[in-house]
Amino acid sequence: MTSPVTVTTRMKRSGGLAALEGELRARGYLKRATRRVLGELALLVFLVVVSLVAFLAWDSLSVRAAALLVLTLSTLGVSTNTHTSSHHGTSDRRRLNEILTYFGYPFFVGLSATYWWRKHVVVHHPAPNVIGVDDDADLRPFFALNTGELDGISTPKRFYYRLQWLVIPFAIPLNSFNMQAAGWRHLIGAMRDSARRRPAHWIDLGLLLLHWVAWIALPMLFFSPAQVLLFYLMRGGLFSYALFAAFAPAHLPAEALFVDRESQEVDLVLL
Numbered sequence: 001m002t003s004p005v006t007v008t009t010r011m012k013r014s015g016g017l018a019a020l021e022g023e024l025r026a027r028g029y030l031k032r033a034t035r036r037v038l039g040e041l042a043l044l045v046f047l048v049v050v051s052l053v054a055f056l057a058w059d060s061l062s063v064r065a066a067a068l069l070v071l072t073l074s075t076l077g078v079s080t081n082t083h084t085s086s087h088h089g090t091s092d093r094r095r096l097n098e099i100l101t102y103f104g105y106p107f108f109v110g111l112s113a114t115y116w117w118r119k120h121v122v123v124h125h126p127a128p129n130v131i132g133v134d135d136d137a138d139l140r141p142f143f144a145l146n147t148g149e150l151d152g153i154s155t156p157k158r159f160y161y162r163l164q165w166l167v168i169p170f171a172i173p174l175n176s177f178n179m180q181a182a183g184w185r186h187l188i189g190a191m192r193d194s195a196r197r198r199p200a201h202w203i204d205l206g207l208l209l210l211h212w213v214a215w216i217a218l219p220m221l222f223f224s225p226a227q228v229l230l231f232y233l234m235r236g237g238l239f240s241y242a243l244f245a246a247f248a249p250a251h252l253p254a255e256a257l258f259v260d261r262e263s264q265e266v267d268l269v270l271l
Helices: 004-012 015-026 032-056 063-084 094-107 113-124 155-162 170-190 200-216 225-251
Strands: none
Touching: 015 170, 032 063, 063 094, 063 113, 063 225, 094 200, 113 170, 113 200, 170 200, 170 225, 200 225
């Protein structure tokens, strides 16, 4: 039995896609725009700092609301900018891409980089929306993403899934925290297993701890623990909404197809 992942990998290596990639590369479309991407990252980090200063320096509700908006959007910008780096798309230098990924993920938003590389780069992109492979396509038992997930379930569950859209707005703010928790589970599991443990996991752990120092411990030297934790929760919740607004339209449209893991000879590129 040939899995969809195997089929997709084979297709990516086939003459048609290889020829297209060669043509795009020959025309310069695949050339990495390192300076532009780094310039954008610098601007986004600057906006994060300015918005934080504005939030802390002004008591005006309107100023603070505007600062939170800028902070949320610039945080989203940092994560998407370094998302490019996680795919080694920022620079031809692999080490620079990794450094930027470590900055954008474990340090800046508190998400394990090794978890992200595994979950997103290794699993999700080669097999998007393949049930049983891509965890992004499986939100059960809390939410159903396709009609096939309604088969064989009890009437109460079916009724709940029909009304799940009422729950989603309240669940979205938890998304970034759920990803952080999943990242910690992945990292701790890798650190406890000598066969899996790599130097990257130590770097990941150090930067995750530094994230807590920068965003929790140091601010508590100047503000009360309640204020710091409330701000951190508010930052994470707003960031979750921004992530959903940016990526749900591309990943979860009504037209999105879901493929069973056992499907054979499925053309995931041309579906």
